[in-house]
Amino acid sequence: YSNKILDETELQKRFAKNRNLILTASPYMDQLINFVKGSNFFALLNDSDGCILNAIGDEQILSEAFAIKMIPGAFMDEENIGTNAMSMVLSYKKPVQLSGKHHFIKAYHKWTCSAAPIFNSKNEVIGVLNLSGYTDNVHPHTLGMVVAASNAIEEMIKVKEYNKLQNISNKHINNIFKSIPVAIITSDINGKIKVCNKKAIDLLGNQINQVKIAYMKDIINDWEKVRNEMYLGNNISQKISIHALKNKVTCNFIANPIYNSEDNEIEIVYVFEELKKVKRDRKSTRLNSSH
Numbered sequence: 001y002s003n004k005i006l007d008e009t010e011l012q013k014r015f016a017k018n019r020n021l022i023l024t025a026s027p028y029m030d031q032l033i034n035f036v037k038g039s040n041f042f043a044l045l046n047d048s049d050g051c052i053l054n055a056i057g058d059e060q061i062l063s064e065a066f067a068i069k070m071i072p073g074a075f076m077d078e079e080n081i082g083t084n085a086m087s088m089v090l091s092y093k094k095p096v097q098l099s100g101k102h103h104f105i106k107a108y109h110k111w112t113c114s115a116a117p118i119f120n121s122k123n124e125v126i127g128v129l130n131l132s133g134y135t136d137n138v139h140p141h142t143l144g145m146v147v148a149a150s151n152a153i154e155e156m157i158k159v160k161e162y163n164k165l166q167n168i169s170n171k172h173i174n175n176i177f178k179s180i181p182v183a184i185i186t187s188d189i190n191g192k193i194k195v196c197n198k199k200a201i202d203l204l205g206n207q208i209n210q211v212k213i214a215y216m217k218d219i220i221n222d223w224e225k226v227r228n229e230m231y232l233g234n235n236i237s238q239k240i241s242i243h244a245l246k247n248k249v250t251c252n253f254i255a256n257p258i259y260n261s262e263d264n265e266i267e268i269v270y271v272f273e274e275l276k277k278v279k280r281d282r283k284s285t286r287l288n289s290s291h
C-alpha cells in the first residue's frame with residue numbers, strides 16, 4: 001500500500017484544487033478506456049504530487065487495484081510507494097512504460113503501466129495520466145495512446161486558460177469603454193448601431209436605447225457622405241450637429257473605418273464630443289453695461 005492516503009476531508013480539498021484538471025481529463029480517460037474496453041485495463045489520473053484523483057476501467061482489474069489501495073487519495077510517488085510508471089514520470093517528466101518486476105511493489109508485477117506527464121502552458125507538470133493492464137495484454141502502442149491522450153488534455157487546458165484570460169481582458173476593456181468620457185458608437189457599414197458606451201446613451205437618450213432598430217442616419221443628417229468616406233477607407237474629423245433627444249447638439253465628430261476579420265466586413269467607430277455652449281457671466285455683464 002501507499003504510505004500516504006488522504007482521508008475524505010483532505011481528498012475533497014485535493015479535488016477542489018485540481019477541479020479543472022479532473023474535469024478536462026475525464027472525457028479523454030473515458031475515451032482511452034473505451035479503446036481497450038474488455039481487455040482488463042484501468043486508467044488513473046494523478047496530480048503533480050502523485051495523488052490519485054480519478055480511477056476508471058474494467059471492473060475486474062479495477063477491483064484488484066482498489067483492493068491494494070490504488071484509490072483516489074493514494075500517493076503514487078517514489079517516496080510513498082517506490083518505483084512505478086507514475087513515480088518515474090514525476091521524476092523524469094517524460095512518458096514511461098514499466099512492466100512486471102521493474103515495479104517496486106510485488107502486487108504490481110503482473111501489470112504493465114504506461115504513463116505520461118500533463119503539462120500546463122508554463123511547461124510545469126500538473127498531472128500524470130496512467131493506463132495499466134495485465135502484462136500479456138499490453139502492446140508498445142499502449143504508451144502511444146496514453147501520450148496522445150495526455151497531449152489532448154494539455155491542449156484543452158491551454159484553450160481553457162486562453163478563454164479565461166480573454167474573458168478577463170474583455171471585461172476589463174468593456175469597463176474602460178463604458179467609462180470613457182466621450183460618446184462612442186460602433187455600427188456596421190450600413191449604419192446599424194452595434195455597440196455604444198454610457199456617454200453615448202446619456203447624449204442621445206431614447207434613440208440609442210433602441211439599439212436593435214436604431215441607425216446612424218437617424219442621428220447624423222449627412223449619413224450617406226459618411227458611409228461613402230468609410231467605403232474609401234478615409235477618416236472623418238469635423239464639427240457637426242446631431243439629433244439628440246428633442247434637440248440638435250453640436251459635437252466634434254470623428255469616424256474611422258475598421259475591418260472585422262471574423263465577419264469579413266467593415267465596421268465604423270464614431271466618437272462624439274459635445275461642444276458646450278459658453279454661458280456668459282451675468283455679474284460681469286452687468287458691470288460692463290454700467291460703464
